[in-house]
Amino acid sequence: xxxxxxxxxxxxxxxxxxxxxxxxxxxxxxxxxxxSVLVLDRKARELLDQTPLYNYIFEWGPxxxxxxxxxxxxxxxxxxxxxxxxxxxxxxxxxxIRIQTVRAIAAGTELTINxxxxxxxxxxVWFEASR
Numbered sequence: 001x002x003x004x005x006x007x008x009x010x011x012x013x014x015x016x017x018x019x020x021x022x023x024x025x026x027x028x029x030x031x032x033x034x035x036s037v038l039v040l041d042r043k044a045r046e047l048l049d050q051t052p053l054y055n056y057i058f059e060w061g062p063x064x065x066x067x068x069x070x071x072x073x074x075x076x077x078x079x080x081x082x083x084x085x086x087x088x089x090x091x092x093x094x095x096x097i098r099i100q101t102v103r104a105i106a107a108g109t110e111l112t113i114n115x116x117x118x119x120x121x122x123x124x125v126w127f128e129a130s131r
Contacts, residue, residue: 001096002073005032008111010077019079019110026105032086033099035073042066061092071097081112088113 007026013019026032039060040048045068048057056076060069070076075097078086085105089098105111 001036003034004073013110016079018077020074020077021110022105024107026101028101028103030101033073034096035071035075036096037069037071039067039069078113080115084112084114086111086113
């Protein structure tokens with residue numbers, strides 16, 4: 001399954017490489033993407049951790065140290081923010097990740113998620129990130 005809101009596009013962003021942006025205003029609580037994932041076991045995760053893909057995978061499942069996943073679509077392209085305007089939700093049974101806005105987003109704005117899971121989680125991430 002892959003559904004991406006028609007207004008989303010990828011573009012370059014200062015100091016972060018690429019990111020997901022919107023061409024039009026998006027209302028709060030709008031699902032902007034639903035993407036299937038490829039679930040990988042611990043052995044595959046150990047190999048991925050030694051590659052540049054490490055920064056694009058998600059911990060997966062109720063026992064997160066045993067599995068990870070690669071998401072399709074734009075999911076792996078959303079940049080981190082401690083003041084994220086979107087949140088992601090994992091559906092382990094359906095093997096999908098859903099991205100939903102948490103507030104109104106204006107046209108031209110980058111859509112961001114908090115890599116800690118909850119959109120407003122201030123816990124430090126594994127890389128240097130501005131607050």
